[in-house]
Amino acid sequence: MTYTANQQALLARYVKKILAAPVYELAVLTPLQPAPALSEALGNQILLKREDLQPTFSFKIRGAYNKLVQLSDEQKARGVITASAGNHAQGVALAARELGIAATIVMPATTPELKVLGVRSRGAEAVLHGESFPFALAYALDLAARTGRTFVSPFDDPEVIAGQGTVAMEILRQHPADLDAIFVPVGGGGLIAGIAAYVKYLRPQVRIIGVESEHSACLGAALQADERVVLPNVGTFADGVAVAQIGVYGFEVCRFCVDEMLTVTNDELCAAIKNIYDDTRSITEPSGALAVAGIKKYVARTRARGQTLVAIDSGANINFDSLRHVAERAASCGAPA
Ligand SMILES: *Cc1c(COP(=O)(O)O)cnc(C)c1O
Secondary structure, eight states, X not given: OOOOHHHHHHHHHHHHHHHHOOXXXXXXXXXXXXXXXXXXXXXXXXXXXXXXXXXXXXXXXXXXXXXXHTSOHHXXXXXXXXXXXXXXXXXXXXXXXXXXXXXXXXXXXXXXXXXXXXXXXXXXXXXXXXXXXXHHHHHXXXXXXXXXXXXXXXXXXXXXXXXXXHHHHHHXXXXXXXXXXXXXXXXXXXXXXXXXXXXXXXXXXXXXXXXXXXXXOHHHHHHHHTSOOOOSOOOOSSGGGOOSSOOHHHHHHHHHHOOEEEEEOHHHHHHHHHHHHHHHSOOOOTGGGHHHHXXXXXXXXXXXXXXEEXXXXXXXXXXXXXXXXXXXXXXXXXXXX
């Protein structure tokens, strides 16, 4: 693949930001861990990037901290506001507390209680508003305009994207040998943009494959239409990725850096949660299992064998009560890989 000078320059700007992002003041370097049972079942080496092990149980802390730490003193004093389906909210709350910044977080009324408590327990103000993310977002933007607080996007911001891109920096250092593909869950596109920019700049032969819930496949739709479309409906089972429109900055990178897109069903997510549990004894949230569900679909379709495939295990914020439903669905669709 060859890129234009402008594309190459865009990637270089992100790589610089990623290398300079001071995320380790708050985030941790997570393991890139083999999944032996899945690897055996699929006939490929499957590695899990364990972002569920971050302090807020998702990678969002990386982007949130990178954004907040770079605000001016005046912006810090005025405070920040954000809209989030939950994981970015906890990231902003923790980063804001660490930096002594006042934070208001607008979350959809459907947000799992666990995520709301995660915000309040970290000292931020949580406002529940709207039925899904787009409504919460509109309200937060309005509040930001009226109060002078800085709006911190969960995905549509170069500093947030660069923070998430540190995941890729770790993966390439942790696995210097050949990698065939990295499977990345997609909501608003911040994570995949950061990962794709870093990987395509340094090791362009590694394929970047985005995985979306079939109920919020806004990047797939945008790539197909060659513009950022707004989905008429968004399903919220995978609440961490329930976004109706891909971000401007993310799309700018994804339109030339993403090799392939896949969608998966809610039942496939439940089965993947079980696969991850079987290999790690850890439970992920539905969005956290997207990449593994995507790998299973990819291997079934392409009959790939002997490849090294990385899945970003992106989060673990699931209400305990939901596990009954997940276990039932996983059993009904035959969870073995
Ligand atoms: C936010 C999130 C994603 C998707 O990240 P985007 O940058 O919005 O594409 C995936 N998984 C989990 C658990 C998340 O919280």
